[in-house]
Amino acid sequence: MDIKQLINENFDSMVEMRRYMHQHPEVSFQEENTKRWIYSQIKDLGLDIRQDVGGNGIVARLQVNDNFKTVALRADFDALPINDEKDVPYKSKTPGVMHACGHDAHTAMLITIAKILSAHKDELPVNVVFLHQHAEELLPGGAQAMIADGALDDVDYVVGTHVSTKFPVGTIKYNYDTMYANADSFKITVHGLGGHGATPQVTHDPIVASASLIQQIQSIVSRSVSPLDSAVVTIGAYNAGTVFNVIPGKAEIKGTFRTYTKEVREIVAKRLEQICLGISASFNVNADLEVMYGYPSLKNNHDLLDYVMDNVRGDAAFVSDVEEVGPAMGGEDFSYFAEEKPGCYFYTGVRNSDKKADSPHHHPMFDIDEDGMKSGVETLLKTVLYFDKNK
Known part of the structure; x- marks a missing residue:
C-alpha cells in the first residue's frame, strides 16, 4: 500500500x-x-x-x-x-x-x-x-x-x-x-445575613467573607501542594449584590482546579473544603462547597x-x-x-x-x-x- x-x-x-x-x-x-x-x-x-x-x-x-x-x-x-x-x-x-x-x-x-x-x-x-x-x-x-x-x-x-x-x-x-490534566470545577455559595450598608454590624456580610475565602484559596497551590507537583486553582466567576448600599444575603464563587495526579487532586479538594469550613466559622456565614469532578x-x-x-x-x-x-x-x-x-x-x-x-x-x-x-x-x-x- x-x-x-x-x-x-x-x-x-x-x-x-x-x-x-x-x-x-x-x-x-x-x-x-x-x-x-x-x-x-x-x-x-x-x-x-x-x-x-x-x-x-x-x-x-x-x-x-x-x-x-x-x-x-x-x-x-x-x-x-x-x-x-x-x-x-x-x-x-x-x-x-x-x-x-x-x-x-x-x-x-x-x-x-x-x-x-x-x-x-x-x-x-x-x-x-x-x-x-x-x-x-x-x-x-x-x-x-x-x-x-x-x-x-x-x-x-x-x-x-x-x-x-x-x-x-x-x-x-x-x-x-x-x-x-484532571479537569475539575467547583462552586461555593456563601450564605450570610444581608442588610443596609450603613449598619454592617447587624449583618453577616457574605462579600467580606467571600473576599477572604478567595484570597485563602490562592494559597492552596503555594502552601499545600509540593513545588515538585503541578496544580492550578482559578476563580473564574464572582457574583454578589445588585446595588451599592445593600449588603446581599449571599455571594457565589465559581472556579476550576487542574491537577495531574489523583493525590494532588484530593489535596486541592480537601483544602477547598477546609477553607470553606474555616470561613464559615470566622465570619458567621455558611460557605457551601460543591465540587464537580470532570475528566480525569x-x-x-x-x-x-x-x-x-x-x-x-x-x-x-x-x-x-x-x-x-x-x-x-x-x-x-x-x-x-x-x-x-x-x-x-x-x-x-x-x-x-x-x-x-x-x-x-x-x-x-x-x-x-x-x-x-x-x-x-x-x-x-x-x-x-x-x-x-x-x-
Whole structure:
C-alpha cells in the first residue's frame, strides 16, 4: 500500500468533508444532523456500524480476522457555542456555533482513514474500530456513555489525536506520561445575613467573607501542594449584590482546579473544603462547597506510544518532526478510553500563520491549515498497517 499516494488521492475529499462540518456545526449532545451525516459517509464501506452508541456516538468495526487484535481509532465531532468570525467560504452557517477546536478535522480524518482501510482490508494485520464520539466539550462528555454501551468491547488498544494550532504543519507532538490534566470545577455559595450598608454590624456580610475565602484559596497551590507537583486553582466567576448600599444575603464563587495526579487532586479538594469550613466559622456565614469532578487526567501507555511515534520518525511522507512536549492543563475525555484500554494520544500540528491558521483553540477566529491533516492521517494509518499481529 502506497500511503503517500492514498492520502494525496483522498485529500480533496477530506478537505471537503472538513469544510462541510465547519459550515454545519452542532453543540454537545445536540449533534443529530452531524451523526446522520457521518453515517452517510461510512455506510457503504462494508463496516459493521452501530448508531446512537451512548447517545449520539457511532461505532464502526472493520473485522479482518477473528484471531487478530483490534485497534480503535477515535474522533470527536461536537462544536462549541462560539460565533464564527472568520471571513472564509466555509464559515459556520449556524449563528453562535462553530467548530473552534478542530473536531471537524478529526472526523474528516477518521472517515478518510476508514475509506482507505476498508478498500485494503485484505492487507491489514489487525481489526479496526472507528469511534465517532459525541459531546467531548461538555460534561459529562460522551466517552463514558459510549464505553458503558459497549464501544470498547473486544478492543485491545485505542489511539486518538487532536489537531493543534500551537504546533506547525507536519509536526507530531506528544507527552510521554500525561497529555491532559484532571479537569475539575467547583462552586461555593456563601450564605450570610444581608442588610443596609450603613449598619454592617447587624449583618453577616457574605462579600467580606467571600473576599477572604478567595484570597485563602490562592494559597492552596503555594502552601499545600509540593513545588515538585503541578496544580492550578482559578476563580473564574464572582457574583454578589445588585446595588451599592445593600449588603446581599449571599455571594457565589465559581472556579476550576487542574491537577495531574489523583493525590494532588484530593489535596486541592480537601483544602477547598477546609477553607470553606474555616470561613464559615470566622465570619458567621455558611460557605457551601460543591465540587464537580470532570475528566480525569489523560495518560499515555508507554509501549503503545513508543510504537505509534516510532512509525513516523525519520521515514515519513508528511511528518517532518516528532517531538515530546510538556503536559497541558486542559481536559479531554479520551482519558476514559485510555483508562479502559492501553491508549495513545498525540497532537497533530496544523499551525500556519501565512494561512491565518494560528488562533488559539476556542477562539472565534480559529482555523487550521488543512495540509496538516495529512500527517495525522499518516500516523494513524501506520498505527494500523505496521501492527504486529502477534503483539
